[in-house]
Amino acid sequence: MKALTYQGAKDVRVENVPDPVLLAQDDVLLRVTATAICGSDLHIYRGKIPGMKDGDILGHEFMGIVEEVGPAVTALRPGDRVVVPFVIACGSCFYCDKTLFAACENTNPGRGAILNKKNATAGAGLFGYSHLYGGYPGGQAEYVRVPHGNVGPLKVPQVLSDEQVLFLSDILPTGYQAAVNAQIGAGSSVAIFGAGPVGLMSALAARFLGAEQVFMVDHNEYRLQFAQATYGVVPINFDKDEDPAETILSATGGHGVDATIDAVGFEAKGSALETALTAVRLEGSSGKALRQCIAATRRGGVLSVPGVYAGFIHGFLFGDAFEKGLTFRMGQTHAQKYMPQLLEHIANGRMRPEVIISHRMKLADAARGYEIFEKKEEECRKVVLTP
Secondary structure, eight states: EEEEEEEEEOOOOEEEEOOOOOOOOOOOOEEEEEEOOOOOOOHHTTTOOOOOOOOOOOEEEEEEEEEEEEEEOSSTTTTTTEEOOOOEESSSSSTGGTTOOOSSSSSSSSSHHHOOOOTOOOOOBTSSSSSGTTTTTEEEEEEEEEETTTSSOOOOOOSSSSHHHGGTTTTHHHHHHHHHHHOTTOEEEEEOOOOOOHHHHHHHHHHHHTTTEEEESSSSSSHHHHHHHOOOOOOETTOOOOOOOOOHHTTTTSOOEEEEOOOOOOTTOOOOHHHHHHHHOOSSOOOOHHHHHHHEEEEEEEEOOOOOSSOOTTTOOOOHHHTOOOOEEEEEHHHHHHHHHHHHHHHHHSSOOOOOOEEEEEEEGHHHHOOOOOTTTGGGGOOEEEE
């Protein structure tokens, strides 16, 4: 089959690779009909994620048609049309029983070995996201093996298009969980740092949950303009505003917003010192986005972090967070928990995540899609690929 493979930093190629086969009793073999490039895929593309090997198949946002099922699969049958969560969960461990699917104990054997730690803080396995998360082949391919077929894949009605439901695989539940973690309700105020796909889905979810005032901070003017037109955000361009948090404080009577959402993550552009420390691996992440979030959040407020972080941060203002009595909520998304209810909201027209799509391309052109997305060319917001 054809699949997009990793060959090193900023080197991805569509190649012929062996077809996947069923390996376990509850495996599903899926023919991919649509897949997308995620903002977190760019961390891999830039060579920032450990545990990648040449030839690894990328992609964790995908959907398709069930071609074959293992003998233990009872929830699906060949011909079913499904969208697949990026998190691979067993459905029966200590954490899955608590609906904390991203903390599954049984689907990620890789992280402890990669980090040489017996007690590594391993979460669930992820599709197409390095051997740090289990080394599972991803879905930017013609076919993909889906483990634990009774737990993850969600059947979708034929009346809904692929584009309407594709983002149930990751960015919609991720943005929704970020907004839920931020305790957003009717009349809330929130500031979202990052206007990429997860930031945009966070804005969608915040409005859906009743947020009255939504600030959005980014340095890509076209993304901010889209968010303003689509979700009614107050745009703040940090290329033009050196201190977005101060602007937010001024706009909220000096108090700050009820909650902030950091949809940027560890690749936020930090100070010259942070950049140097990160380059020599003495710093795991830039703390700039988190510092801005802490400053912009009111006392007793919430800081929600869907953005990917790695390692440690020296410039983390824990004292400020303590004095303000902030609550932090963060982590990978428990996608399986939210997918059914979000599908209902899409079906009844209350959510339209597909509006963020800016580029539609064939899988054969995936390398160019990554380049456009990474360089933010052609006002790129989201790339969808079809095999």
